[in-house]
Amino acid sequence: MNYRNDDVILRTDELNETTAPTRIPKYQTFEAKLSILLTSEQLRYLEEMVGKIMRNRTDKKERITKNSIIRSLVEFMQTLDIDCNDIPDEKELAKRIFIARLHRIM
Numbered sequence: 001m002n003y004r005n006d007d008v009i010l011r012t013d014e015l016n017e018t019t020a021p022t023r024i025p026k027y028q029t030f031e032a033k034l035s036i037l038l039t040s041e042q043l044r045y046l047e048e049m050v051g052k053i054m055r056n057r058t059d060k061k062e063r064i065t066k067n068s069i070i071r072s073l074v075e076f077m078q079t080l081d082i083d084c085n086d087i088p089d090e091k092e093l094a095k096r097i098f099i100a101r102l103h104r105i106m
Contacts, residue, residue, distance in 0.1 A: 026062060036070075046070075080104055 038046075046066045053064045080100035087093050 027067075 046069060049069055050064055050066055077097065080097065081103065082096050082100045084096070087096060
């Protein structure tokens with residue numbers, strides 16, 4: 001079976017060292033699936049960012065997708081100390097994320 005370059009080595013067959021490692025696609029290593037609603041402008045931005053990343057690289061270790069970008073943003077947010085008290089709406093949440101990012105830089 002053919003797999004793309006973003007495959008992950010899961011395990012090797014310990015009984016036979018000459019056997020190739022068992023591979024599974026990276027997307028199958030994730031545990032949860034999430035559907036999100038985006039504006040057309042947000043979707044267009046994600047698609048443009050994916051295109052830029054894919055065109056402007058020499059090391060093509062794995063495919064970068066819209067999901068890759070969103071997972072990376074979640075990873076980044078985990079490094080921030082976001083004030084989560086009394087957030088009434090999405091606009092305020094975005095403001096708190098930006099403030100936390102600025103505090104991280106300083």
